[in-house]
Amino acid sequence: MTAPAPGADARRITLTVNGRRHDVEVETRLTLADCLRHGLGLTGTHLGCEHGVCGACTVLVDGRSARSCLMLAVQANGAAITTVEGLAASDGTLHPLQQAFQAHHGLQCGFCTPGMLITLIEFLGDHPDPDAAAVREAIGGNLCRCTGYQGIVAATLDAARRMRAAP
Amino acid sequence: MKPPPFRYHDPGSLDEAVALLATLENAKLLAGGQSLMPMLNMRFVQPDHVIDLNRITGLAHIRESAARIEIGAMTRQRDLEFSDLIRCRCPLMREALLQVGHRQTRNRGTIGGSLCHLDPAAELPMVAAALEADIQVASRRGTRTLPMADFPAFYMTPAIEPDEIVTGLGFTPWPEGHGAAFVEFARRPGDFAVVGVAALLDLDGAGCIRRAAIALGGVGQGPVRWSRGEDLLQGEAATDDTLRAAAESCRGVAAMGDAQASADYRRHLAGVLAGRALRAARDRARRVP
Numbered sequence: 001m002t003a004p005a006p007g008a009d010a011r012r013i014t015l016t017v018n019g020r021r022h023d024v025e026v027e028t029r030l031t032l033a034d035c036l037r038h039g040l041g042l043t044g045t046h047l048g049c050e051h052g053v054c055g056a057c058t059v060l061v062d063g064r065s066a067r068s069c070l071m072l073a074v075q076a077n078g079a080a081i082t083t084v085e086g087l088a089a090s091d092g093t094l095h096p097l098q099q100a101f102q103a104h105h106g107l108q109c110g111f112c113t114p115g116m117l118i119t120l121i122e123f124l125g126d127h128p129d130p131d132a133a134a135v136r137e138a139i140g141g142n143l144c145r146c147t148g149y150q151g152i153v154a155a156t157l158d159a160a161r162r163m164r165a166a167p
Numbered sequence: 168m169k170p171p172p173f174r175y176h177d178p179g180s181l182d183e184a185v186a187l188l189a190t191l192e193n194a195k196l197l198a199g200g201q202s203l204m205p206m207l208n209m210r211f212v213q214p215d216h217v218i219d220l221n222r223i224t225g226l227a228h229i230r231e232s233a234a235r236i237e238i239g240a241m242t243r244q245r246d247l248e249f250s251d252l253i254r255c256r257c258p259l260m261r262e263a264l265l266q267v268g269h270r271q272t273r274n275r276g277t278i279g280g281s282l283c284h285l286d287p288a289a290e291l292p293m294v295a296a297a298l299e300a301d302i303q304v305a306s307r308r309g310t311r312t313l314p315m316a317d318f319p320a321f322y323m324t325p326a327i328e329p330d331e332i333v334t335g336l337g338f339t340p341w342p343e344g345h346g347a348a349f350v351e352f353a354r355r356p357g358d359f360a361v362v363g364v365a366a367l368l369d370l371d372g373a374g375c376i377r378r379a380a381i382a383l384g385g386v387g388q389g390p391v392r393w394s395r396g397e398d399l400l401q402g403e404a405a406t407d408d409t410l411r412a413a414a415e416s417c418r419g420v421a422a423m424g425d426a427q428a429s430a431d432y433r434r435h436l437a438g439v440l441a442g443r444a445l446r447a448a449r450d451r452a453r454r455v456p
Contacts, residue, residue: 052204
């Protein structure tokens with residue numbers, strides 16, 4: 001699917017995604033989002049707008065959140081990437097934030113969820129005890145077209161409590 | 168695949184980058200990618216070559232030297248947001264940065280990229296205008312510096328040659344105790360502003376205005392230094408009436424209308440937001456004899 005077309009400008013890159021190393025050859029114009037989804041089959045990262053507005057494609061690049069539609073895959077060469085597939089424990093136990101989303105109806109159609117979760121994982125790392133206003137500000141760059149923000153904010157505050165209790 | 172085909176170059180040094188830019192036809196520089204990547208994804212731009220500046224390490228730094236602050240063009244907005252030096256010495260920039268996009272875009276976006284993209288409502292060009300920053304530029308022909316006042320050529324176009332790269336900016340921070348405020352109105356937090364105002368005030372021991380700066384964005388083709396308002400403040404007591412008169416004068420700015428807001432509405436916002444910015448700057452300033 002993402003194999004470079006004959007004659008296309010291409011490079012071999014190494015990505016460590018959710019702790020697993022991948023060596024892939026990509027066209028240099030391939031976005032990181034398309035590389036994750038089509039090249040590596042990690043379709044948990046969603047693409048909504050593909051121009052940096054909706055936030056659904058947010059991943060962590062070396063620990064910092066970034067729009068994966070606004071990065072070229074070649075720019076992530078050598079980087080450690082975390083996608084939504086990397087949040088649960090290896091035995092399948094959901095991350096406390098994922099559990100809280102489930103408990104508080106923090107997802108409706110689920111399309112925005114991967115970007116919401118990744119954005120909030122970074123946010124809770126920096127702000128272990130946020131108030132609701134800070135959570136709303138943090139997800140200001142993530143669109144939920146179901147407009148289910150109340151559940152997302154409630155889930156985040158609950159997850160923060162759980163994560164403080166059992167860090 | 169969203170972006171159009173191009174050849175990708177990722178030079179490891181500024182020398183290599185300026186050499187590539189001087190020789191390649193139809194090349195675009197890629198900094199943080201938060202404006203160029205959407206334009207590539209939508210194929211608004213179709214470069215034959217993309218020169219990625221991200222591997223050049225010497226372009227990302229925040230330094231204080233000889234009473235100046237120097238910032239490398241590839242410094243991420245996020246690193247400026249979290250810089251103690253910027254928070255202490257240049258609170259205007261920090262307040263503006265918090266209104267630039269979102270965490271996910273500030274993590275990648277660079278100050279040099281914001282300056283060169285030069286959206287008329289972008290926060291960082293307004294800050295650079297208010298601070299009277301010098302913009303440093305390099306090409307294979309050497310380096311030069313131009314004042315921010317001369318940097319915008321016209322709409323979204325900096326006054327640099329096609330073979331030149333912005334490498335950084337420098338400015339003299341305002342004195343200890345000055346008051347700063349950055350106020351904008353955007354339809355959603357994180358959007359480009361409809362109108363934004365940067366205000367700086369330095370007060371003497373009697374509460375008179377020793378020096379004032381007002382920069383307006385979202386009205387003209389680029390950031391506007393509003394000297395008519397600054398003249399109304401200079402040497403005056405920083406009373407509500409004085410600030411109001413300066414703020415009202417901002418309604419006289421030449422504004423462009425577009426689908427988002429009419430020229431009249433932008434002039435109205437300039438007056439209202441300038442009032443808020445000037446009062447906040449005054450209230451944050453300390454009287455320094």
